[in-house]
Amino acid sequence: MSEKAARQSLVRLSRTLFERGYSVGSAGNISVAIEDGLLITPTNACLGFLEEERICKLDHQGRHLSGDLPSKEIFLHRAFYATRPSTGAVVHLHSTYATVLSCLPDIDPENCIAPLTPYVVMRVGKVRLLPYVRPGDPAMGEMIRELEGRHAAVLLANHGSVVAGKDLESAVYAAEELEETAKLLFLLQDRQPRLLTPEQVDELVRRNPLNARSRTDEPRG
Ligand SMILES: O=C(CO)COP(=O)(O)O
Numbered sequence: 001m002s003e004k005a006a007r008q009s010l011v012r013l014s015r016t017l018f019e020r021g022y023s024v025g026s027a028g029n030i031s032v033a034i035e036d037g038l039l040i041t042p043t044n045a046c047l048g049f050l051e052e053e054r055i056c057k058l059d060h061q062g063r064h065l066s067g068d069l070p071s072k073e074i075f076l077h078r079a080f081y082a083t084r085p086s087t088g089a090v091v092h093l094h095s096t097y098a099t100v101l102s103c104l105p106d107i108d109p110e111n112c113i114a115p116l117t118p119y120v121v122m123r124v125g126k127v128r129l130l131p132y133v134r135p136g137d138p139a140m141g142e143m144i145r146e147l148e149g150r151h152a153a154v155l156l157a158n159h160g161s162v163v164a165g166k167d168l169e170s171a172v173y174a175a176e177e178l179e180e181t182a183k184l185l186f187l188l189q190d191r192q193p194r195l196l197t198p199e200q201v202d203e204l205v206r207r208n209p210l211n212a213r214s215r216t217d218e219p220r221g
C-alpha cells in the first residue's frame with residue numbers, strides 16, 4: 001500500500017471508529033507501517049477528525065520525519081512492530097466494554113477474553129491483561145516486548161485495548177471483535193455461558209493463519 005493510500009485509510013477507518021463510539025474525545029491512537037517507516041496518529045488528536053497531512057511520520061528508528069508530534073503511546077506501538085514481524089498496523093482504543101473488563105479485579109490476566117465465539121478466536125487470539133501504568137509510560141513498551149510477540153492483543157488494566165494486525169483493516173476488525181466479545185462477556189457475566197471447547201478452539205486455530213504465531217505458541221483453552 002502506498003503512503004498516500006495508508007494515510008487515506010487511516011483517516012477513513014479512524015473516523016468510522018469514532019463515529020460508532022469506539023473512541024471519544026482524543027482517546028485512542030492508531031499506527032500503520034509503510035515502506036520507509038510508520039504513520040501514527042498525532043498526540044491529542046481526535047480519531048474522528050484526522051487530517052491526512054498532519055499524521056505523524058516516523059522513520060524505522062523512530063525519528064520524526066513529518067507531521068504533528070506522535071501519540072504518547074508510540075512506545076507501545078513500536079514494541080508490537082519490533083516483536084511481531086507480521087504487524088502492519090496497531091490499534092489502541094478506550095472502547096467501553098474492553099475498558100470495563102480491564103477494570104475488573106477478578107479476570108484471568110493470562111486469558112482475559114474467554115473463547116465465547118469463533119470470530120474472537122480467529123481474529124483476536126488469546127488476550128493478556130497488562131498491569132496499569134500511566135498513559136505514555138515507556139514501561140508499557142517494555143511489557144509488550146516481554147511478551148516476545150506471543151499475543152496479537154492485550155488489555156491495559158484500567159485503560160483499554162491494543163490490537164496488532166497484518167494490515168490496518170485487519171487490526172481494526174480485530175479491535176472491533178475484541179470490543180464486541182467484551183460486551184457479550186459483560187452481558188453474560190451472571191449466566192455462566194458455554195464457552196468453545198479446547199478442541200473447537202484448536203480447530204479454528206489450525207484453519208486460520210491469522211496471528212498464527214501467537215496461537216501456536218500459546219494455544220487457547
Ligand atoms: O489513548 C491515549 C493515551 O493512552 C491517547 O494518547 P495520544 O493522544 O497521545 O495518542
Ligand SMILES: [Zn+2]
Nearest residue numbers: 028094135160
Ligand atoms: Zn489510551
